Amino acid sequence: MENNKQTIDSLLDELFLYFKNAQYHKVTVSSYRSCWNRVKDFMLDNGIKYYDRNVGKAFLKGELGDFVYGNLSDKQKSLVNRTEALYKFQSTGRIPVGGKQLPPKEFEGEIGHIIKRFISYRKETLGLAKKTVHSYTIYLHSFYLYLNNAGIRQIKDFNACSLLSYVKQMDQTASAKQHVTLNILRIFFRYLHEHGILPADYSQVVPKDSYKESDKLPSTFTDEEIKAILNAIDRGSPKGKRDYAMLLIAMRLGLRASDITGLRFENIIWERNVISIEQQKTGEPLELPLLPEIGNAIIDYLKHGRPVSKAPQCFLRAQAPYVPITYSCLGNVVVRYMRLAGINCVKRKHGPHALRHCFASALLKEKVPLPVISELLGHKNMSSSMGYLRVDLASLRECALEVPPVPLSFYNIGINNKQERRI
Template sequence: MKENQMTLEILTGEVVNYLQKLAYSDSRISQYRSAWQKVAVFMRDNDLQYYNASVGEAFIYHLIGTRGYDNLDRWEKTIIQCANVLTEFLETRTVKFRRNQKFRELLGSIGKTMLSYIDYKKSYGISRETVEEYKSNLRRLLNYLNDHGITELNSINQLFLLNYANQMGFFTPYTRHRNLSIVKGYLRYIYDQGLAEIDCSRLLPKDKYVKQPKLPSTYSQKEVKALLAAIDRSSPKGKRDYAMVLITARLGLRASDVCNLTFENILWEKNLIVLYQQKTKSGIELPLLTEIGEAIIDYLKYGRPSSNVPFIFLHVTPPYDRLNRSTLHSIVCFYLRRADIHYEKERKHGPHALRHSLAGVLLEKKTPLPVISEVLGHKNTESTRIYLRIDMNSLRQCALEVPPVSRSFYERGSGR
């Protein structure tokens, strides 16, 4: 898959325009420009005409050399962050609001083969988040290799892999499963590329992880009502939070889709919310309920900061960028605590639990499964069947009566 690329001059100009829309200060933008000048020098020295993700990564490795990220000066970490902003905007046309962004370095000859493997996976179109997951997991393997003095791929043997897998036992089963899966793919790659003499992926201990289905976490209609009532709508933040939580609770939209809502998604004349879901990439149409429409209007008129950014829900302080799903998760948790709604360790307490709760309400109302699937934006009803396990009334109807046991059965057991 061909990487997105652009001349550095045009790219930085577009990024500056975007940051200005988010109300970034002139001093902060000047800091970005100063860092990008170092990128420009690097590209000029290496006769590079276009900037892309690979150029950004090469620049960062040029900057840090053989040092680790934690050993860099503060100004160097700032330059890395500014370079990552270029790459992120080039690939997503947005810049996520963050206070710190760490660069996961993969150094040395083995680190280069890991980067090569990640580039290979990129050719299949994996997301930016998945790329970071691969870097994080391979970094864990690289650290373990360094701690045991292994600097050559052919020094990896079965005993080493067994010990590596054993020390992963301290992590959660899923974390261990993901790490070993990524490591196995990497080991297979270096063998296929002729970088290793033995296919060590066959020596890695088998992972017996089985994903256990869990009951969806739900909240009663009374609890959802108390959650909404706990939001103080007198402030701009409260107006924003109320509208976002209300959309999640009434329509069951995923947190990422709520945060990505734009003005184009609201069809006021038709009373519809129309969008393409970030997770499934499929379209969905949902009714613009009166209470939701009124909450959005209240926020737009009296709470939303002045900004040309197309997203509806923004941060209350500069930079006025869209919120991300983790922020919405924190919002829901905050008001659950304020409403004095207790949640057990097993019960989830984020926006997705409100989505589950909506499904539970629809089941109580005997809504057909295909209709629930359409409301939740599932591609097929198989994804919706999991909610059948929380429909206790219907499950009780399926229960079979236990036949009476004759007295002679107990008498046989006592030896009579």
């Protein structure tokens, strides 16, 4: 849909028609309109006729200067998100739900182009997964911004002191993040040396760390806490009906957040009372029983809570636009009801995955064999399920073998041997 010769008035007319068709709330529309009117005034003041992404970037620079998104206030971030939404709509014909997506990581100038070539090289030669490419982009963008702020915009101005200064200012308490950053920098500088971009191999200068990933106990919650979370939900409201059904699925079936939010009508086979899905994480099929309380909760939501929509997914946003709920939104839902229930989450994970741990722990208490638990959790191999054993001390104690008492004759043999050696 991208139109590089589109006036701001034409673009805004399309946007507000989109808002109307998607049934956006008037307060939300008003907040977008306020921001976009400022962009329009900027274009009029500078004699700019057509809108494109560079116009949005120029507007933001005039408003915020050379900014780092993470350092902005909530109000400033909102300005960035709403300005980015103009280009998002212009290029895709839609606006991401919530408008809170971080702006893309852009690399400009000589060093920026070198970083982009490096990422492309690694992606093409090693066939890196999308998630890995994203990690490279995130961590190297932080490094790129640091160099920009330090006035280093050409590779010839870079030296070992620049590298060590960047490492020194890193958050030393975030050991895992620091470990990943150092590894990526080491690979990046080895690439620069091997391809003749830098004469010195600064990968040797990147400090080594002693980070070791430790196995953490899975977070879980007691039966009383689970009941308190469910009781905190207002099941009389459409949103409460949706949230109750989703949390029941997480607690009673142990589905991942991505599989709950992606659940479609076709996945619920009422005739057989089962839920049959293809797991988004593994791509493997999984079939689980449709428990009566879950089935009733889903029916209650579909009949009395779900907005009218042609979306094939079961669970939708409670406010317009009525699109499928995201897994991050489900995370916020879980946290909200834990707070309402007064659950102490200090030193405990408190998202949808913690409810998955509760499901596994409950099965262990019922003496369900580990291979069955592994199958219900949708794990590819049983080793992935072994971690759940550590949360159930009672079951672990049952696994311990009884040590038989040592006969007194054993100790007498030891004493006799010592006496014989003395003789």
